[in-house]
Amino acid sequence: MAGRLSTPGTTVTSRALALLGAFDEDHRRLTLTELAARAGLPVPTAHRLVGELVAWGALARDPRGRFAIGRRLWDLGLLAPVQTGLRQLASPYLHDLYGATLDTVHLAVRDGLEVLYLDRLAGNTSVPVVSDIGSRLPMHSTGVGKVLLAHAPPEVQADVLSDLRRITPYTVVQPGTLRRQLARVLRDDYATTVEEMSLGACSVAVPIRAGSDVVAALGIVVPGLRNDRAKYVAALQVAAQGVGRALAAARRDPS
Amino acid sequence: MAGRLSTPGTTVTSRALALLGAFDEDHRRLTLTELAARAGLPVPTAHRLVGELVAWGALARDPRGRFAIGRRLWDLGLLAPVQTGLRQLASPYLHDLYGATLDTVHLAVRDGLEVLYLDRLAGNTSVPVVSDIGSRLPMHSTGVGKVLLAHAPPEVQADVLSDLRRITPYTVVQPGTLRRQLARVLRDDYATTVEEMSLGACSVAVPIRAGSDVVAALGIVVPGLRNDRAKYVAALQVAAQGVGRALAAARRDPS
DNA sequence: GCGCGTCCTTCCACTGACCGGAATCGTCGT
DNA sequence: ACGACGATTCCGGTCAGTGGAAGGACGCGC
Known part of the structure; x- marks a missing residue:
């Protein structure tokens, strides 16, 4: 029995x-x-x-x-290849960025149809930030997400565009609108969101490249975007290029 | 077959x-x-x-x-209980500390007879630092290690003292000497090392308490210790107390 | 092009490691 | 003391797992 x-x-x-x-x-x-x-x-x-x-x-x-x-x-878990290497390499640049702005800074990669947050430095402001290390968020409503989506394969873009969930009243849910935004991301090489993920939080993000491939994104969350957008973009791009160079150097060395 | x-x-x-x-x-x-x-x-x-x-x-x-x-x-791995909670709680204080000193900052706990590094903010100085997130180092040759050892159960102390490996010419390998240092750590509530783990690197560390228990240690690695030791100790203790309060608050709240 | 070495993958018949319902053993709260 | 709940231990039937052998898929040297 x-x-x-x-x-x-x-x-x-x-x-x-x-x-x-x-x-x-x-x-x-x-x-x-x-x-x-x-x-x-x-x-x-x-x-x-x-x-x-x-x-x-x-x-x-x-x-x-x-x-x-x-x-x-x-x-x-710490031995997982991409993440750890990238996180370690990017860490000093994240800190520099944080030191320069004192806002919340993010390092993220694409994982399937979502954004996976690899690291976060929490700003001392009271901006509502929902991300956390290891958490996943939709791509269409975050700055880093838009950057990664803009550089993702067409089939990924199609999948994401076919199901745009509304999160706040400002979330972009029209595929056409988002598609236009993605084109602009490719042209300008940065992305923004305005209260699309949580009310009271705006973000700017730029791609991190290893050679010509976009392997990650760097983002910053701020209470609002006025005329200082250019300042954030510049600081982010400096940091992203630094990470990119460090990646290239690391790739030549060991593997 | x-x-x-x-x-x-x-x-x-x-x-x-x-x-x-x-x-x-x-x-x-x-x-x-x-x-x-x-x-x-x-x-x-x-x-x-x-x-x-x-x-x-x-x-x-x-x-x-x-x-x-x-x-x-x-x-x-990120869901592992003790580490993650502590790491998340301590993160802002580590950043503050890093921002104030720009030296390498460590958060560590005791794991058996070794020190386990939970987090590290890499300073931009060229001080040789061998620790890394997730790595383990001996307790007798690091600042955080001495703090944790001083507050460890007697049997752990005995085990560690019975096998003091030499790492640099300055490593303390005499059990008597180390025992005296540990007593001083308890009295002064901070520990120091001078090139005992790697040449050119000194460290200061303080305990982090949850209630009266020492649950972790906070350390800083600097190129040298002159008359500024008191400054580091003060900064570390402020941060450690902050973490301790955060721990206590968190412990009351959820589980 | 061809043989060789290395590593990856598939096949398949035998069998002992795994399965899980039932029973037992704490440990609570009332 | 007693019921309720969760954690353990038991144990015989059986099928999931095993691994030697064989077959591919490369890459390299000559």
């Missing part, structure tokens, strides 16, 4: 990964039962797998017996 | 984890064959498991067909 009832086709590995996938921004700590439910596994099965994950250090138990992502996965 | 020859006791999960564990600081990119060898698995077995890991996003293939840690593991 025992036997295996798991739906065929499910591998052990995929189950272990499902357990890891049960954690997200809003669920950093889970009990075994929650974990099993979120991963779609029976409790005893989850128990055994989780035991192995904990033994290895992928998960950890907190004092209350709940589970969380372990330190070893944190270590591994 | 097929059959299973794997040594009994090895689980699928442990093999998948062994594959992840094959990556480290010096091996960020591996071919399938290297991966299999480092994980101690036959190539076909590694091939199948790696396929699942890639499908899930734990690993990624680069253009040359080699494997590396994937973006999804990077995401997960």
Whole structure:
């Protein structure tokens, strides 16, 4: 009366990964039962797998017996190639930029149809900023997103343009309007948003290039854009070019 | 003539984890064959498991067909509880400190018998700094290490004191000397090093407290320590107290 | 062009590691 | 004391995983 009832086709590995996938921004700590439910596994099965994950250090138990992502996965995550390298290289330039403006500064790359934020220096202003390191936001409503979208392959652009969600009253939801904006981004080599992601927040962003490819974007969030737009664009471009040169230098050296 | 020859006791999960564990600081990119060898698995077995890991996003293939840690593991790593929370909370204070001094600033915790660096703002000076985010260094030769060691449980202190590796000619390798320094750290509430980790680099560090527990350390690396030591200590303590207050506030609020 | 070395991928029959319902064991709150 | 809930342990049936062998896909030297 025992036997295996798991739906065929499910591998052990995929189950272990499902357990890891049960954690997200809003669920950093889970009990075994929650974990099993979120991963779609029976409790005893989850128990055994989780035991192995904990033994290895992928998960950890907190004092209350709940589970969380372990330190070893944190270590591994830092080894992820593109992000870490880029983040480390760009870090000093981000700080320079932050020092010069004291506004919130972002480093982001495209991940599928979204923007992935690799780093953020939080400005001390009270501008509402929703991004956070590791978070993803839509491309059509952020400065860095527009830059990355403008340089993305046509099929990505088409996918994004076909589903423009409204986020604030000022979000651009007309494909035609956005397409025109993207053309302008290519021409001017920078993008802006005005309260399109959150009210009271405007942004300017520029591309970061490795050779001729756009590999990331650098952005700044400010309370408003008056006549000082040129100042921000200039500071951003200096920083972006610095990162680009550092990237090129690093690419020649190791790999 | 097929059959299973794997040594009994090895689980699928442990093999998948062994594959992840094959990556480290010096091996960020591996071919399938290297991966299999480092994980101690036959190539076909590694091939199948790696396929699942890639499908899930734990690993990624680069253009040359080699494997590396994937973006999804990077995401997960950011969810690791202690570090992320502390890092996020401390971030603005680190930036303030960096802005005030323009020297390299560190946030670190104790991990076993070593110091684990959670964050670093790289100063633009040319002081040789060996630490990096996620890296581990010995406790007896770094400023943050001495702070954390001074507040560590006696058995940890004993373990560390029993094996003081020499790193530079100035590294403290006499247990008695270090013990006296630790006592002074407790009295003065800050620690210093003078070229004990790398030549040309000195450091000052202070503890970060949550309540009365020391949970982390804040340090700064400078080219030399003259009469300005007091200035650094004061700046560090202001920042550390700020982080401590933020920690206390955060602890009251959510979980 | 051709042989050779290296690495990647597919195949497939055997079998022991995994599965999960059921039962047991804490540990709460009432 | 008792019920409710979650964490553990048990254990026999079975199928997912195993890995040697064979087949490709390159790249390189001659």
